[in-house]
Amino acid sequence: MSERLVVIGGDAAGMSAASQARRLKGPDELEIVAFERGHFSSYSACGIPYWVGGDVPVRDKLIARSPEEHRARDIDLRTRTEVVEIDVAGQRVRARDLESGAETWTGFDKLVIATGARPLRPPLPGIDAPGVHGVQTLDDGEALLASLDRAKGRRAVVVGAGYIGVEMAEALLGHGFEVTVLNRGEQPMATLDPDMGRLVHEAMDGLGITTVGSSPVRKVLTGGDGRVRAVATDSGEYPADVVVLGTGVVPETGLARAAGLPLGAYGGLLTDLAMRVRGHENIWAGGDCVEVLDLVSGRERHIALGTHANKHGQVIGANVGGGYATFPGVVGTAVSKVCDLEIARTGLREKDAREVGLRYVTVTIESTSRAGYYPGAALMTVKMLAERRTGRLLGVQIVGREGAAKRVDIAAVALTAGMTVEQMTALDLGYAPPFSPVWDPVLVAARKAVTAVRAAG
Template sequence: MKRLIVVGGDAAGMSAASQARKRVPADRLEIVAFERGNHGSYSACGIPYWIGGTVKTRDELIVRTPAEFRENQDIDLRVRHEVVSIDPHARTVSVKSDSGDFDLEFDHLVLATGAVPVSPPWADVDFGGVFGVQTLDDGDGLASWLTPEVRRAVVIGGGYIGVEMAEALINRGLDVTLLERGEQPMSTVDPDMGALVRDAMAGLGIDVRTGVTVTGLAGAAGRVTGVVTTAGEVPADVVVLGLGVRPNTLLARSAGLPVGEHGGLLTDLRMRVPGHEGVWAAGDCVETRHLITGRNVHLPLGTHANKQGRVAGINIGGGYATFPGAIGTAVTKVCDLEVARTGLREREATAAGFDFVTATVETTNRAGYFPGSAPMHVKLLAERRTGRLLGAQIVGRSEAAKRIDALAVALWSGMTVEEMTALDLGYAPPFAPVWDPVLIAARKAAEEVHGADQ
């Protein structure tokens, strides 16, 4: 009998546990997973949609309960159990729980500790109403705070969480202000595309203020009352922090495990931690190789977490699997506006040393005469000499975001924009114009490449 211990009971950790169990029965491998929160195996990405009312109940976000893991897979998932230290040489973990503290030995260890919200010193306050939105417990706290007396919301940060939470709160009928230090919200796309997002948010009634730096929070009687910025104080009954996340690697660092320049754990292609036999890592706590630049990046996305956990579990169970890297494909929405990206943005391509051209087109999601036709902007980056696709961004209405998948496949396959102009994409008036937006953008990018060579 061997023992697998998993630290972190959500996407990466429970994917690893499930895959290992598929390959090794319970009489040969004991699997114990520790989760410090109150819930395991849930969709953190769905929290804004629950807060906003699109998803009706919190429990709809829970994929499996601890009881279901025990009964169906012989996996012992223990919530409210926090691993406080790891000894990779003695091969033990130290656990703190309501029922007492204890140590447990392991043969295999999966670190799936996720990421934690970036929280500046000014956010360390002793009054209520200030929330990150990283875990289901965070969502519980925010939902409980949103009583009818709470009318004014301030969201700090215009990334994925920021724009999704701004939408959720406006859907609940609150007055919402979004503060962003950068030039435009959605810094995951280039500023020219971010400006489209800003316009759409403003059209929803969200007060978007860019170029604003937060310096503090104000409070009275134990509750937040405002956000202090370089442009003055913004009144608030609730504040949501959307300043991004960083890898949660405190345990790993304390144990002497290797971390990279972005603060994430380093692994090989099989998700093993180098130099530490039987120690694995997956999910938002690790660094991932970007397949376009060849450099390590931190990509905290549920898609990668589930894939990496699956790879670790297959290998622990005696199979063979690898995670080659990623290209940063992601989508989100602000009400009916869809935003998508894959590959490199302009500043990333510049930092990697690429010489590139850009092409941006405005077209429609369907045939122009068909009901529901709406504008769509597609932007492509292509290497100047070769025409190889380097990145793509899409902002538009219905049927916009998932078009990024075709571009992601082209990018993954190393296609040039010239080759992309001949892609055999589907056409019918309810779904696309006769020239799909992907093809129009590829054609313009190819023209830019050819023009740059002249």
């Protein structure tokens, strides 16, 4: 007796789930139908800035597995088909063919919701003018690239200085644009503490990117041709031949909300550790549309990141396919770069620690990526938070050049293991002059944190 699995969303989480389930159960046991409203499947949204910037030569490099490849694996993937309703009690979904407009109901025994996130597009005058672009989908990327060609001048404004914002600043620089990043907060990279964000700000200055803090955008101004010509903030107008929005994303959970499924404080679906939607035996959810447990704060958070989406998909696929797997949660690791500046963070910022009632100490150190005497040794700044009294590691932020970002993995594993900073000082990390100083920068920070924890009492 064959069951039917329906998957809503054809990107990382949905198609990983479908593929993993297919590996565990053949087509005679499990029919898999997947709906995707776009043209593409299983693509790397995180790669879009690098495609736009020209590091990745062609769009299709970002596609890990095309709809045809999925279909060849007995997954009935229907692109350009949007699910418009989930009937939970009736165990069926209503889908609309975006070409013909025709709607059909499809029943399911098991359902995976992987509807992703949508960019926050602040409801400002002019925000939909030609020349204003999001960079969430491959279609967005195509549109932006065309717009860069059409732009009359070489002035670009990026709204928002988060990951997408700074990555797009680099991409636009690569196209020869004069780039201004307008940021709501005082410093770029609000996922860092402001003191570390300031280092990013200074480095962006050095790269020729103008970063304007405390400047929420009020209005997008257009020219006679209707195309964007400037962006207005409280602090003034910034001329723009093209505008890129990096204003964050929110979970795309309209369908789930309408179906009465449980959502959290950030609007993301709430699941159990097996990625099953809470209270629903036969519905799973994963990727950018869910909230995840932050193992350090014990709170749910919304983190849109391809690596989590892929993990969710694997876990869902295993469970749907009759196996067993869980996603225990995240520690909040993220890495990024602007040109040769590397930015990384994991765990809690000061603000996060305060919010959950943790008392902490912080230390900040400067060290190098290699032995100081080895060519290419690059400076990096490491900030570390540790809990008072217990000395438990709470978070790490790193800003530096080559070799800085991925060092955050050391802290990510230590956070997962619940290590104290004193335990960390004994970590047996890879040492040789081309790879690290004799004390790895993360250990230098840990040593200083031990002293700070003791001093704070």
